Amino acid sequence: MNVKDLLTRWPVVQQILTRGDGMHADAASDRTRNLVPKHHGAQVARSVCPYCAVGCGQLVYHKDGKLISIEGDPESPISRGRLCPKGSDSHELLTHANRETRVKYRRPHSTKWEELDLETAMDMIAQRVWDSREHTFVEARGGEALMQTTAIAHLGGATLDNEENYLLKKLFAGGLGMVCISNQARI
Amino acid sequence: MPGLGTTFGRGGATTALPDLMNADAILIMGSNMAENHPVGFQWVMEAKERGAKIIHVDPRFSRTSAVADLRAPLRAGSDVAFLGGLVSYVLDNGKEFREYIVNYTNAAILVSEKFQDTEDLDGLFSGWDPKRQLYDPQSWAYAHCGAGPDGEEHFAHGGHAKESGQITAVDLTSCERDDTLQHPRCVYQILKRHFARYTPDMVERACGVPRDLFLKIADTFCSASGPEKTAAICYAVGWTQHSNGVQIIRTAAILQLLLGNIGRPGGGIMALRGHASIQGSTDIPTLYDILPGYLPMPKFGVNSRDLTTYYSKHRDRTGWWWNIDKYMVSLLKAYYGEAATKENEWGFSWLPRVTGDHSHQGYFLDMMDGKVEGLFVMGQNPATAGPHTRFERKALAKLKWLVIRDLVELETASFWHDSPEIERGELRTEEIATEVFFLPAAGHAEKDGCFTNTQRLVQWHEKAVDPPGDAMIATAGDEVEVVSTVPALQALGHGIEGNDRVDECL
Numbered sequence: 001m002n003v004k005d006l007l008t009r010w011p012v013v014q015q016i017l018t019r020g021d022g023m024h025a026d027a028a029s030d031r032t033r034n035l036v037p038k039h040h041g042a043q044v045a046r047s048v049c050p051y052c053a054v055g056c057g058q059l060v061y062h063k064d065g066k067l068i069s070i071e072g073d074p075e076s077p078i079s080r081g082r083l084c085p086k087g088s089d090s091h092e093l094l095t096h097a098n099r100e101t102r103v104k105y106r107r108p109h110s111t112k113w114e115e116l117d118l119e120t121a122m123d124m125i126a127q128r129v130w131d132s133r134e135h136t137f138v139e140a141r142g143g144e145a146l147m148q149t150t151a152i153a154h155l156g157g158a159t160l161d162n163e164e165n166y167l168l169k170k171l172f173a174g175g176l177g178m179v180c181i182s183n184q185a186r187i
Numbered sequence: 188m189p190g191l192g193t194t195f196g197r198g199g200a201t202t203a204l205p206d207l208m209n210a211d212a213i214l215i216m217g218s219n220m221a222e223n224h225p226v227g228f229q230w231v232m233e234a235k236e237r238g239a240k241i242i243h244v245d246p247r248f249s250r251t252s253a254v255a256d257l258r259a260p261l262r263a264g265s266d267v268a269f270l271g272g273l274v275s276y277v278l279d280n281g282k283e284f285r286e287y288i289v290n291y292t293n294a295a296i297l298v299s300e301k302f303q304d305t306e307d308l309d310g311l312f313s314g315w316d317p318k319r320q321l322y323d324p325q326s327w328a329y330a331h332c333g334a335g336p337d338g339e340e341h342f343a344h345g346g347h348a349k350e351s352g353q354i355t356a357v358d359l360t361s362c363e364r365d366d367t368l369q370h371p372r373c374v375y376q377i378l379k380r381h382f383a384r385y386t387p388d389m390v391e392r393a394c395g396v397p398r399d400l401f402l403k404i405a406d407t408f409c410s411a412s413g414p415e416k417t418a419a420i421c422y423a424v425g426w427t428q429h430s431n432g433v434q435i436i437r438t439a440a441i442l443q444l445l446l447g448n449i450g451r452p453g454g455g456i457m458a459l460r461g462h463a464s465i466q467g468s469t470d471i472p473t474l475y476d477i478l479p480g481y482l483p484m485p486k487f488g489v490n491s492r493d494l495t496t497y498y499s500k501h502r503d504r505t506g507w508w509w510n511i512d513k514y515m516v517s518l519l520k521a522y523y524g525e526a527a528t529k530e531n532e533w534g535f536s537w538l539p540r541v542t543g544d545h546s547h548q549g550y551f552l553d554m555m556d557g558k559v560e561g562l563f564v565m566g567q568n569p570a571t572a573g574p575h576t577r578f579e580r581k582a583l584a585k586l587k588w589l590v591i592r593d594l595v596e597l598e599t600a601s602f603w604h605d606s607p608e609i610e611r612g613e614l615r616t617e618e619i620a621t622e623v624f625f626l627p628a629a630g631h632a633e634k635d636g637c638f639t640n641t642q643r644l645v646q647w648h649e650k651a652v653d654p655p656g657d658a659m660i661a662t663a664g665d666e667v668e669v670v671s672t673v674p675a676l677q678a679l680g681h682g683i684e685g686n687d688r689v690d691e692c693l
Binding site (some may be wrong): 010030043045046047048049050051052053055056057060061062065066067070074077078079080082083084087090093096098099100101102103104105107108109110111112113116117118121123124128129132136138141142144145146147148149150151152154157158159160161162163164165166168169170171172173174177178179180181182183184185186 | 204205224225226227229242280293334361395404459460461463464465466468469470471472473475476479484486488491492521522523536537539540541542545546547549550553554556558559560561562563565566567569571572587588590593594595596600603604617618619620621622623624625626630631632634636637638639640641644645646647648649650651652653656657658668
């Protein structure tokens, strides 16, 4: 940057040269001049707020695999771009510091959590499920099909996707014969 | 859901949030909509700007009350009395939409001579069995309707899970009726007698709503209904969480039908559900007594012998339940693929049979008795959100294994080292034999999928980023991916052949 350039940026010079008022663009710093919104150049995914059942539309801005911000979607016929304080803050639901990102395991009678890799955990869970099912499953009673185990249960939340609910019911009931399947939607 | 299901066939809101702006009056009860469904409330405010009267009836003065035109305090739990008062007001003052109820409701249909009301039997309806503490609903049926396919006379019945298995519905067009609504046994007259006791004075006594205020609300709501106008009712958990929630909602449904407010712009009942996909979780249920689309689960010894028995218990002669066989076969084929054939009844015998109350509260009782070995918890927190949390936390300690999938380590995951019972010495960590697996979950912006909102709009949400670390996705049509993610499905991928049924499920 040469001296002339620097001088012409001085608000008083601008005032003299352009009869400006020495404010706004005349007075802006380099930093201000180069400011861009935080989701500048970001990609956007269309989503739905996970809190209440109004189902407000959300625009999820992300860049390089990182979430940047979540805003209301003006094209939603339900919310018309609006979000309530909770919905506006749903970005933090996904990014706050206490979010768990690793598998944790507690042995019987143990007093502490241990680390476990995902694959081992899955194998162990699969084995538990199968053991419990194998010795509790009843195929028939009095000559009539029962195909049931009451020794394994499931409790789901109502923020599970429809696809998740479908697969859970299909696997647990249609596959494993579990009948103790519930959800917070039971009222 | 049963309140709306019994009345309208399906347990869901009868209207959409944006349609509220077409209402001439909106009655909000059991809800603080302005604060708890704030973005949906914009449509109420829009209606108000267009001249609608907003009525809030609630024990608490809230922000919803602050913007209402009329506001009544209500003694907690007296909702049925208040709504009963409105029903009575409609019937006594001839405010009903006559043409509508004659043509679109069962008001004109005659009920069996055997039916006796609570006035006749000192508080009980006919059919009460004191030994079993249950009603036998046979005497409540319509009189003289057409015979069913099996030659027996059938009885009207509509329902959430269509679960009673005792009575099936009839073709209402074949029933004896009186379109003048004068016959003493027509539904309209029975209703009139039944609700006669709900006078404004009774409402004042039961609900604590001053008589004049009640009459003003009744007049406002009824004046906003009729051939040229419509009024809506909004409710939330302030109704549903009562032990008599079903009866409250059913009374609201009766009121709206009498006024002709169902199925018309601006009218209806708006069930404000609490969570993103509460409605979806019953439509495509993870509940013990129903299958997707409200098909009832087979009940052992009731309807489960074969498909013919199942259909005969649940097929209605009018409406969409006439097609129950098509729905059921479609579902079984979706479940069992090519293994479902006509010869094996599409795998109907592979479905587990229900033998009792396997709901959350039912199986937690069994858990306490040591009858439940394993529990999956995905997105719920029974240790703090159950009906009796101390009991539930102690029941968790009886499990062999527990799998929790969530965003944070919630109380259900930490009951064994950090709970009031540990603090009080009722449970000791070293003595708890439960094996606990905590699996991190993916959030809503980290997976593709859809929610069904409060008005039954199914909305897709796109995946924006990958979930962090081990966090898991259990979603989307690609079931191969699910095999590696929904834990128990993986069991199926681990050499557990030899069980045809399970293989077929994949």
